[in-house]
Amino acid sequence: MTSTAMNAAAGTAPALEMHEVTKVYGEGENAITALASATISIGSNEMVALVGPSGSGKTTLLSIAGGLLAPTSGQVIVGGRDISHASPTELTEVRRNTVGFVFQSVNLVPFLTARENLLLVDELRGSRGKQSKARADRLLDELGLSKRLHNLPSQLSGGERQRVAIGRALMNEPALVLFDEPTSALDTQLGEQVMELIQSEVKGRGTAAIIITHDSRMTHWCDRTVRILDGRLQSDELATAG
Amino acid sequence: MRLAWLELRRRPGKFSVAVVTLTVLAALLLFLAGLLDGLFLGSTGALRAQRADVFVYSSTSRDSFLRSTITPDTRAAVEAVQGVDAVGGLSVTLLGAVVPGETELADVAVIGYELQPSGIPRPSGPGQAWADERLKGFGVGQGDTLLVGPAKTPITVVGFVADSNFQLQGGLWVQTDTWRQVQNQNRPDAPSAAGDVQVLLVQASPGQDAALLADRIDASTRVTSSLTKAEAENSLPGTKEQRTTFNSILATTYMVVVVIVALFFALLTLERTPLYGMLKAIGASSRQLFVGVILQAIIIATVAFAIGGGLVAALSAAAPPKLPLQVQASRIFTSYVILAVCAVIGSLLSLRRVSRIDPAQAIGTAQ
Ligand SMILES: Nc1ncnc2c1ncn2[C@@H]1O[C@H](COP(=O)(O)OP(=O)(O)OP(=O)(O)O)[C@@H](O)[C@H]1O
Numbered sequence A: 001m002t003s004t005a006m007n008a009a010a011g012t013a014p015a016l017e018m019h020e021v022t023k024v025y026g027e028g029e030n031a032i033t034a035l036a037s038a039t040i041s042i043g044s045n046e047m048v049a050l051v052g053p054s055g056s057g058k059t060t061l062l063s064i065a066g067g068l069l070a071p072t073s074g075q076v077i078v079g080g081r082d083i084s085h086a087s088p089t090e091l092t093e094v095r096r097n098t099v100g101f102v103f104q105s106v107n108l109v110p111f112l113t114a115r116e117n118l119l120l121v122d123e124l125r126g127s128r129g130k131q132s133k134a135r136a137d138r139l140l141d142e143l144g145l146s147k148r149l150h151n152l153p154s155q156l157s158g159g160e161r162q163r164v165a166i167g168r169a170l171m172n173e174p175a176l177v178l179f180d181e182p183t184s185a186l187d188t189q190l191g192e193q194v195m196e197l198i199q200s201e202v203k204g205r206g207t208a209a210i211i212i213t214h215d216s217r218m219t220h221w222c223d224r225t226v227r228i229l230d231g232r233l234q235s236d237e238l239a240t241a242g
Numbered sequence B: 001m002r003l004a005w006l007e008l009r010r011r012p013g014k015f016s017v018a019v020v021t022l023t024v025l026a027a028l029l030l031f032l033a034g035l036l037d038g039l040f041l042g043s044t045g046a047l048r049a050q051r052a053d054v055f056v057y058s059s060t061s062r063d064s065f066l067r068s069t070i071t072p073d074t075r076a077a078v079e080a081v082q083g084v085d086a087v088g089g090l091s092v093t094l095l096g097a098v099v100p101g102e103t104e105l106a107d108v109a110v111i112g113y114e115l116q117p118s119g120i121p122r123p124s125g126p127g128q129a130w131a132d133e134r135l136k137g138f139g140v141g142q143g144d145t146l147l148v149g150p151a152k153t154p155i156t157v158v159g160f161v162a163d164s165n166f167q168l169q170g171g172l173w174v175q176t177d178t179w180r181q182v183q184n185q186n187r188p189d190a191p192s193a194a195g196d197v198q199v200l201l202v203q204a205s206p207g208q209d210a211a212l213l214a215d216r217i218d219a220s221t222r223v224t225s226s227l228t229k230a231e232a233e234n235s236l237p238g239t240k241e242q243r244t245t246f247n248s249i250l251a252t253t254y255m256v257v258v259v260i261v262a263l264f265f266a267l268l269t270l271e272r273t274p275l276y277g278m279l280k281a282i283g284a285s286s287r288q289l290f291v292g293v294i295l296q297a298i299i300i301a302t303v304a305f306a307i308g309g310g311l312v313a314a315l316s317a318a319a320p321p322k323l324p325l326q327v328q329a330s331r332i333f334t335s336y337v338i339l340a341v342c343a344v345i346g347s348l349l350s351l352r353r354v355s356r357i358d359p360a361q362a363i364g365t366a367q
């Protein structure tokens, strides 16, 4: 079953469900509770902004949702699959097939062109061919990079690189895309443009997304905003989609 | 994996230190192996050419040609042993020889023989010799008369043969009587009586086991010490010692290869930690990353070996004839395989580091 088929079959089933998820770093006196009994549900086509001060646990929540980090306790279900007790190999598979990441520091493979950076995602999944190429080209076209296919990251501007990273996150047709401060390295105007792109890409595909941002001006692109403070999710408010 | 291949192609500079170092080591390995083989082949050519199964020495000779004497009586005794098909003498004298028109003496081994070896014609007339091609390097030509030893015994070269040297001295293949003349004129301290030879070569009857026949001969004559052909080759002075010495140098060099490759990939892995973290975050398994590392190690070793091999080929073409360098195809193949295996072993040492890289580090505020 492809992830698209799964989304369709799941209908309105949530892309992410977290129940009482706690994450404690370290042990004994040095223990830090980065996430405390977090419970959240994100619909299959929902775009959620996650805001909170530095050190409040945003990245921790995102890492657990994306199978990068195992929770200390609680239940995590991504794309209908319970990963609370998944092995490292199973988590690799979840990251490969079910989620997409856009990191804060743009993290492209420096010796691969824009197009190859996208194709890499499919190569890791063991597929390579016309379909992958067509998909990569379409994504890059939508992201306004059709003239940049064969450029290396060092030949691209910061905004262009971030757009390539967005394309890469969408390459595996994920149920959930996770953005960690995707606009923090960009100026306001570029940030707005990138958010607009994220919105149209995510919404156009019926994919769910969580976007961490420090910048309250960016939250209006999302369906709702979730606040986090000292590892606790604060409120759950609806915002008007821009 | 394609990623590893593209990195090699697009960032060759990153790998140049490893390639250059391994090239030097590969050239050294091939050069040393070529010397070892050259020394062995150059020492044993005269023996390897023999179509004989057993070499019979006198029992007091401690398996040395120069100390051995087989008298006509002993010869008759050996011939009488059951399983002995044919016998023939083989005798050697190592001397310097004056080559016409040359100032430098040529190192020669005057070899008296009876049974026809492979690749060497039957003995020519008295005072005539088939010379090994190695002597061409000393300026010897067909028809030249060499003046051999302090007594300047004349020997005329009637033609050339290949791979027929003894103890790295150029073979001069003569009748036993010519050899005796050379020996008695130049080594009056060790004269050879008429009918004597140094070593008796034995061809076994079909189906005879050489080692058993050697034992039977010694038991029957009581005055001989017989070796199989392979034992005789290895009993030449220095042969074993050379092999042990060179093999330990070769083994050490291969260990250096492992260490160099291990260090190189350890540093590279350190440098790649953020990249690997990101690749794992987007779904790469440790195994996929590792296949790439091994592939790069093999490619680096292959490129280095090709360049190093080219260097040794150029060197051996330019080397003086006295340098006993022989690079054989089988040696090239095994050297390459061992080098590649060492490179893989070296790269395996970063396996743990690669598998430990945490994909979680790819995300977050860490720059
Ligand atoms: N690997 C770790 N080991 C120990 N403590 C950690 C680790 N990662 C995060 N923490 C701690 O957990 C808490 C939450 O960190 P997290 O990175 O989730 O915050 P954040 O909201 O993303 O902050 P920022 O806005 O600065 O990125 C912080 O107190 C942090 O110091």
Ligand SMILES: [Mg+2]
Residues within 6 Å of the ligand: A058, A059, A060, A180, B364, B365
């Ligand atoms: Mg963070």
